[in-house]
Amino acid sequence: MEPATKDQAPLHKTALWNLHVSLGAKMVPFAGYDMPVQYEGMGVLKEHIQTRTSAGLFDVSHMGQATLSSPTTDPATALEKVVPGDIIGLKPGQIRYTVLLNDDGGIIDDLMVTRWDAHTLFLIVNASRKETDFAYIHKKIGAVTRLEYLAKRSLIALQGPKAEQVMTVFFPDAMQMKFMTSQKMKYKGHEFFISRSGYTGEDGYEISVPNDFAEAFCREVLQEPEVKMIGLGARDSLRLEAGLCLYGHDIDEHSSPIDANLKWVIPKRRREEANFPGAHKIMKQLEHGTFIVRVGIKPEGKAPIREKTELFVGEKKVGVITSGGFGPTVDGPVAMGYVNADCAKVGTKLNAMLRGTPRPCEVVALPFVPHKYKKD
Amino acid sequence: MTKILFSEDHEYIRIDGNIGTVGISDYAQKALGDVVYVELPKIGAKVAKGGQAGVVESVKSASELYSPVTGEVVEVNNDLAKDPALVNQDPLGKAWFFKVKIANDSELSGLKDESSYDAYIKGL
Numbered sequence: 001m002e003p004a005t006k007d008q009a010p011l012h013k014t015a016l017w018n019l020h021v022s023l024g025a026k027m028v029p030f031a032g033y034d035m036p037v038q039y040e041g042m043g044v045l046k047e048h049i050q051t052r053t054s055a056g057l058f059d060v061s062h063m064g065q066a067t068l069s070s071p072t073t074d075p076a077t078a079l080e081k082v083v084p085g086d087i088i089g090l091k092p093g094q095i096r097y098t099v100l101l102n103d104d105g106g107i108i109d110d111l112m113v114t115r116w117d118a119h120t121l122f123l124i125v126n127a128s129r130k131e132t133d134f135a136y137i138h139k140k141i142g143a144v145t146r147l148e149y150l151a152k153r154s155l156i157a158l159q160g161p162k163a164e165q166v167m168t169v170f171f172p173d174a175m176q177m178k179f180m181t182s183q184k185m186k187y188k189g190h191e192f193f194i195s196r197s198g199y200t201g202e203d204g205y206e207i208s209v210p211n212d213f214a215e216a217f218c219r220e221v222l223q224e225p226e227v228k229m230i231g232l233g234a235r236d237s238l239r240l241e242a243g244l245c246l247y248g249h250d251i252d253e254h255s256s257p258i259d260a261n262l263k264w265v266i267p268k269r270r271r272e273e274a275n276f277p278g279a280h281k282i283m284k285q286l287e288h289g290t291f292i293v294r295v296g297i298k299p300e301g302k303a304p305i306r307e308k309t310e311l312f313v314g315e316k317k318v319g320v321i322t323s324g325g326f327g328p329t330v331d332g333p334v335a336m337g338y339v340n341a342d343c344a345k346v347g348t349k350l351n352a353m354l355r356g357t358p359r360p361c362e363v364v365a366l367p368f369v370p371h372k373y374k375k376d
Numbered sequence: 377m378t379k380i381l382f383s384e385d386h387e388y389i390r391i392d393g394n395i396g397t398v399g400i401s402d403y404a405q406k407a408l409g410d411v412v413y414v415e416l417p418k419i420g421a422k423v424a425k426g427g428q429a430g431v432v433e434s435v436k437s438a439s440e441l442y443s444p445v446t447g448e449v450v451e452v453n454n455d456l457a458k459d460p461a462l463v464n465q466d467p468l469g470k471a472w473f474f475k476v477k478i479a480n481d482s483e484l485s486g487l488k489d490e491s492s493y494d495a496y497i498k499g500l
Contacts, residue, residue, distance in 0.1 A: 037436075038409060043409050043410045043464075044409055044410050044434070044435040044436060045410040045412075045435060046410075048435075233409070233435060233436050236436070237435055302412075302413050303413055303415070303433075304412065304413055304433050304438070306437075306438060325435060325436065326412040326413070326433070326435045328435065333413075355415075355431070
């Protein structure tokens with residue numbers, strides 16, 4: 001077994017750090033934060049199944065929350081200069097998943113953008129990328145927008161088939177909300193930003209709460225018998241089964257949205273305008289395809305095939321795994337990775353070279369577990 | 377009467393005559409978390425002290441299983457391959473990995489008995 005890596009810089013703590021420790025969480029360094037990977041008496045398998053069958057509460061406060069505003073113009077017009085999604089068309093309360101692009105069309109980060117009103121957008125970005133993202137947005141559109149980092153807010157996610165029932169105890173109006181919409185709501189005098197969204201493939205909510213009320217609120221939610229606290233370990237296995245990308249693994253500055261099989265993030269209007277960073281390259285990729293593409297990979301048998309494992313057809317290397325592990329709901333190994341375009345067709349048989357032994361795998365459609373979003 | 381010894385890599389070996397039964401300690405299974413897959417050595421394989429003799433994988437990660445002694449594998453636990461969760465349920469009992477014919481008794485003196493292993497993990 002390997003010793004834990006010792007980080008040089010002191011780790012940040014979220015406002016829920018005391019809660020994690022009091023629940024017996026195993027804490028690990030993640031993106032500069034001391035975060036819970038699993039909880040005493042639960043563990044990754046139980047926490048995963050808990051979320052898929054009832055409800056799980058996640059601390060995702062390490063992620064960056066910010067507002068992008070402009071007093072006289074629509075900040076969406078400016079944001080569209082750095083993302084390829086339709087932001088201008090967002091109605092108040094609508095959320096969009098999009099990607100921040102560099103001038104080469106590479107993904108700087110993937111993020112959620114919510115329109116609050118004609119002059120304000122709300123952004124949620126990855127923990128490991130927030131400084132990079134905010135510096136880039138400031139550099140590119142800082143002259144016409146104001147970016148404000150909301151350091152005094154925590155972010156939690158309540159996910160699973162019982163999430164709606166539990167939310168209704170605190171926010172009766174949350175029941176009517178549809179997937180990818182957001183509302184501001186009050187509870188006990190505190191302002192919450194409630195979104196019907198998440199990253200597990202389940203129905204659920206992402207909840208922005210003031211730091212000074214975060215722990216008290218979580219303790220109230222945990223009083224509900226349907227809810228258990230869930231760590232980052234299960235968050236990873238849940239998102240992998242849901243076929244969702246993890247930044248720094250499945251996508252990075254060297255992958256374009258087309259490589260990443262995320263072409264749906266670029267709607268028709270934006271393709272016609274072709275005015276986002278890297279548009280020249282991305283439009284060519286949309287027309288002619290890419291050399292490599294992200295696909296789902298289902299290993300045969302029980303052995304997990306993990307990140308960096310190379311994929312072969314015969315003697316020829318054709319790809320590499322970018323995320324892989326054990327899927328508790330699938331009850332077997334699941335993975336995703338990049339393969340040469342001519343190997344990307346569903347049903348293609350590959351070999352993963354695992355500890356010197358070829359292991360048969362097949363290219364499959366994502367997700368591994370169907371999404372259960374509240375779309376209507 | 378059998379005795380149990382531990383390596384600093386958190387494998388145990390239960391000694392019965394010249395046969396040792398090898399598995400991972402309770403401390404190791406707790407550190408790994410839910411075990412979902414194990415790879416066992418082949419019967420007849422020669423294993424070296426400190427050399428890789430198998431793999432144990434949790435949901436999150438893969439770890440190597442090292443043999444605490446040099447010898448020949450004489451039996452493997454196929455029940456464990458079928459139900460890897462036994463590692464978490466009964467690491468020192470049903471979840472043994474393999475039995476090894478010990479080549480050199482003198483290697484045992486480099487291992488820790490139960491009380492000195494307990495003291496060792498308290499210091500980690």
